[in-house]
Amino acid sequence: MNREYVLGILSYSLLCFFPGAVPHTTLCHAVTGDTIILPCTIKTSEKLNISNYSIYWQINASVVVHVFYNGKDLLEGQSRRYLNRTRLFLDQLERGNFSLMLSGVEPADEDVYTCVSRNRVTKRRDTREVKLNVSYNQFMKRNVSPSGK
């Protein structure tokens, strides 16, 4: 019980780190059932006019995880696997923080996620990669079983 609680806290917080050797890549670790924030930030000294930005979160340049376009989410092309499981932090976007919240993490989510942002006016394009590792949490199985209560 206590152990489960501690694991829950840990699995929510200390999740990502920058290996340093590979620029613009982050390693994240999550446990089945977690809600995790995949980090993606670009440096900016001024507030961004976010309606000039396109933000794409994708896998292998083909699987659409989340898209933000023209000042709002554009989820028509989103992979069904990510339906209702992703969101950007709208209040953070103008600060260049395009991090993505992913909920209900499952082992199949283990992959390399690419965050591509593009300023449609200046054509500036930035790419960040996040490698997500997922492991099972034997203590939280009940949270992810379909019949679980």
Ligand SMILES: *[C@@H]1O[C@H](CO)[C@@H](O)[C@H](O)[C@H]1NC(C)=O
């Ligand atoms: C965004 O676009 C508008 C009009 O196209 C332009 O006036 C503005 O300077 C742009 N902002 C940024 C931050 O690029």
Ligand SMILES: *[C@@H]1O[C@H](CO)[C@@H](O)[C@H](O)[C@H]1NC(C)=O
């Ligand atoms: C932001 O960009 C949009 C679209 O180009 C433009 O209509 C708006 O005026 C801009 N806002 C600011 C504060 O520059």
Ligand SMILES: *[C@@H]1O[C@H](CO)[C@@H](O)[C@H](O)[C@H]1NC(C)=O
């Ligand atoms: C992306 O490509 C990698 C390597 O080819 C593959 O293992 C992975 O399953 C692919 N992911 C998706 C969601 O297609």
Ligand SMILES: *[C@@H]1O[C@H](CO)[C@@H](O)[C@H](O)[C@H]1NC(C)=O
């Ligand atoms: C996603 O959310 C919508 C609106 O809240 C809901 O109607 C739909 O059933 C949800 N889909 C899944 C797969 O959870």
Ligand SMILES: *[C@@H]1O[C@H](CO)[C@@H](O)[C@H](O)[C@H]1NC(C)=O
């Ligand atoms: C980006 O926003 C998320 C959600 O508010 C926050 O957890 C994270 O610390 C922010 N990243 C940076 C670099 O500010």
Ligand SMILES: *[C@@H]1O[C@H](CO)[C@@H](O)[C@H](O)[C@H]1NC(C)=O
């Ligand atoms: C992530 O998983 C891969 C294999 O799936 C493993 O080689 C790698 O060491 C893991 N990295 C971390 C940080 O756990």
